[in-house]
Amino acid sequence: MPMTSKGQPMKYRNLISQRVNQISPSGIRRFFDLLASMEGVISLGIGEPDFATPWHIREAAISSIEKGYTMYTSNSGMPELRQELSRYLKNNYNLAYDPDSELVITVGVSEGLDLAMRAILDPGDEVIMPDPCYVSYPSCVILAGGTPIMVPTYQENNFEISPADIESRITSRTKAILIGYPANPTGAVLSQDKLTQIAEVAQRRQLLVISDEIYAKLVYGVEHTCIATLPGMKTSTILLGGFSKAYAMTGWRIGYAAGPRGIIAAMTKIHQYTMLCASIMAQVAAIEALKSGEASTNEMVEEYNRRRLVIVKGFNDIGLPCFEPKGAFYAFPSIKGTGMTSEEFSERLLIEEKVAAVPGSAFGQYGEGYVRCCYATSLADIEEALSRMKRFVAKHQAK
Numbered sequence: 001m002p003m004t005s006k007g008q009p010m011k012y013r014n015l016i017s018q019r020v021n022q023i024s025p026s027g028i029r030r031f032f033d034l035l036a037s038m039e040g041v042i043s044l045g046i047g048e049p050d051f052a053t054p055w056h057i058r059e060a061a062i063s064s065i066e067k068g069y070t071m072y073t074s075n076s077g078m079p080e081l082r083q084e085l086s087r088y089l090k091n092n093y094n095l096a097y098d099p100d101s102e103l104v105i106t107v108g109v110s111e112g113l114d115l116a117m118r119a120i121l122d123p124g125d126e127v128i129m130p131d132p133c134y135v136s137y138p139s140c141v142i143l144a145g146g147t148p149i150m151v152p153t154y155q156e157n158n159f160e161i162s163p164a165d166i167e168s169r170i171t172s173r174t175k176a177i178l179i180g181y182p183a184n185p186t187g188a189v190l191s192q193d194k195l196t197q198i199a200e201v202a203q204r205r206q207l208l209v210i211s212d213e214i215y216a217k218l219v220y221g222v223e224h225t226c227i228a229t230l231p232g233m234k235t236s237t238i239l240l241g242g243f244s245k246a247y248a249m250t251g252w253r254i255g256y257a258a259g260p261r262g263i264i265a266a267m268t269k270i271h272q273y274t275m276l277c278a279s280i281m282a283q284v285a286a287i288e289a290l291k292s293g294e295a296s297t298n299e300m301v302e303e304y305n306r307r308r309l310v311i312v313k314g315f316n317d318i319g320l321p322c323f324e325p326k327g328a329f330y331a332f333p334s335i336k337g338t339g340m341t342s343e344e345f346s347e348r349l350l351i352e353e354k355v356a357a358v359p360g361s362a363f364g365q366y367g368e369g370y371v372r373c374c375y376a377t378s379l380a381d382i383e384e385a386l387s388r389m390k391r392f393v394a395k396h397q398a399k
Ligand SMILES: Cc1ncc(COP(=O)(O)O)c(C=O)c1O
Pocket: 047, 107, 108, 109, 110, 111, 134, 180, 183, 184, 212, 214, 241, 242, 243, 244, 250, 253, 254, 255
């Protein structure tokens, strides 16, 4: 153990910033450290496609490496990628973003979130977001010096965030509303009506909206609306998009932010000093994904939908009431009937039946009583996991 000059053991905690000490390691990662050592586990855990990146996308990157494209790109990203993205956003959202000033290519939506928060927050500024939500949302706000303000969401209301609940939490320090629908961990999609009401609150109270669109393409039988497309909202929305989920490109680490030029310029300033640019190989792959990845995405969505129907019915049949997720690739069944906390449930399920599911409490206080099960895994594994969980629930159903 490293010692101080006085021969005392170094107290690292005192050397770490208060901001970092304020956040805990992700509940998801902690849980997965536990299962890394086990064999024969069926994982409904990590939220990532079980498909490899479509071959034509991999091939585009391989061929660019062969041609020697191995250097830095412009800080904002390759002009060709920004032009392609601008076309994509026009075709998909009917929004015209200027490739030179309103787009920046990021290292995944993860970096986009971090940049957005650091670009807009001063110490003590508040960002309103749903609870439960993606684990990075509150931490990114805290790391940028801000305060996350959580709005409870409930299964009875389809885990939709309520515009009135947002409004009641607005203070003089509120800077932004952060939403991500289709949602992780619930699979909820926000109706256009709810989004219109949220847009109305944001405009009246002069707040920015940050919209995480990473699951925008993964919807089942419903339309997803991006809040930036509602009247007047393009100029007050930071749209964060990515390639990880729709094109099975988690390992490439590539995404983008689209928004008002002043904010994109501020985000790009941070990006140029911290990241410099996203990797050129990933950018070349992203161009190919945008140009001709749609058919592969549609095939994956069809397959996810088959699995979604099986897992949701399966949970309801075995006594874990499950809200029907209309997007992303997560089911979020209630485990309240077992009398266990979500952490106890997940830990015992892993040890007794070797099935990994993430405790809902990892996603916020209002995720307690649920577990997140990712169905981006084979149907055979889903069916085996359900049969193991049936046995587990029968054994532990609260008397
Ligand atoms: C809601 C949400 N946003 C962002 C991310 C991170 O995306 P990326 O791989 O583009 O950094 C994830 C990953 O699970 C997610 O679920």
